[in-house]
Amino acid sequence: MKAVIDGVTVGYSDQGDGTPLVFIHAFPLSKTMWQPQVDGLKDTYRVITIDLGGHGESDIVLWNDTLDHYAKGVIHLLDHLGITQAVFVGLSMGGYILFSIYRHYGNRVHAMVLADTRAQADSEEGKAGRRSMAEVAFSEGASAIANLMLPKLLAPSTIEHHSEIVERVRQMMLQTSIAGIVVDLVAMAARPDSTDLLSTITCPTLVIVGERDVATPVAESHYMAERITGSTLVTIPEAGHLSNFEQPAAFNEALRGFLTTHRL
Numbered sequence: 001m002k003a004v005i006d007g008v009t010v011g012y013s014d015q016g017d018g019t020p021l022v023f024i025h026a027f028p029l030s031k032t033m034w035q036p037q038v039d040g041l042k043d044t045y046r047v048i049t050i051d052l053g054g055h056g057e058s059d060i061v062l063w064n065d066t067l068d069h070y071a072k073g074v075i076h077l078l079d080h081l082g083i084t085q086a087v088f089v090g091l092s093m094g095g096y097i098l099f100s101i102y103r104h105y106g107n108r109v110h111a112m113v114l115a116d117t118r119a120q121a122d123s124e125e126g127k128a129g130r131r132s133m134a135e136v137a138f139s140e141g142a143s144a145i146a147n148l149m150l151p152k153l154l155a156p157s158t159i160e161h162h163s164e165i166v167e168r169v170r171q172m173m174l175q176t177s178i179a180g181i182v183v184d185l186v187a188m189a190a191r192p193d194s195t196d197l198l199s200t201i202t203c204p205t206l207v208i209v210g211e212r213d214v215a216t217p218v219a220e221s222h223y224m225a226e227r228i229t230g231s232t233l234v235t236i237p238e239a240g241h242l243s244n245f246e247q248p249a250a251f252n253e254a255l256r257g258f259l260t261t262h263r264l
Helices: 029-040 067-083 093-108 125-141 140-154 158-161 162-174 176-191 217-227 248-261
Strands: 002-004 009-015 019-022 047-052 084-093 109-115 205-210 232-238
Touching: 002 248, 009 029, 009 067, 019 029, 019 067, 019 093, 029 047, 029 162, 029 205, 047 067, 047 162, 067 093, 084 093, 093 176, 109 248, 125 140, 125 176, 140 158, 140 162, 140 176, 158 162, 205 217, 205 248, 217 232, 232 248
Parallel strands: 019 047, 019 084, 084 109, 109 205, 205 232
Antiparallel strands: 002 009, 009 047
């Protein structure tokens, strides 16, 4: 599905009925990464997935180079769909955007799921790494980014034994525009530290992490869960950074358990 919002084409999917669940994807992927959740949850919930600018079916807006711009885009789509409150699920960069949504549009967040993400801002070393990756994107293209990212996104066992998952993730990255990749990297490098935000979160919160996540290790999720009052932490066995896609049954079970417990 597509909508033109503020003159920009936005790709999204909207399936099922019930409590709205809004899924925000990781770098440098697209809404397609959430297909296992769409398939597994649309029988009970209204499941909405969104392509951020320059990803999937959404136009790139080059001057929207902060996570706050991405957050505003998500909220504008919900306005377009007539949704005032939702359960938000953000993985990795999607989690960073979810922090921005909570910071600026907290009244729209009924509950949140922070998956394979962290609250801290990038270190100087981390920012330098993003600059280097942006240079690779410009000089060598999306295929080079895919080669760099796959070992960070997927557990070694997934790479070794599930070539079909590896190829589907690679194709998502190859379909992301170079401009979208670079804008993502600029936005992530410039994001504020959200550590102080954690203690202010009052909505029901689930923290999920793959036990073999090397990009945002399990300790990062423990750090968040310990500081968000009443939150729940679930570790997904045999999953790396892309836990929802590598182990969708376990991820969906964690989501359903959380939503049922809180009667969402």
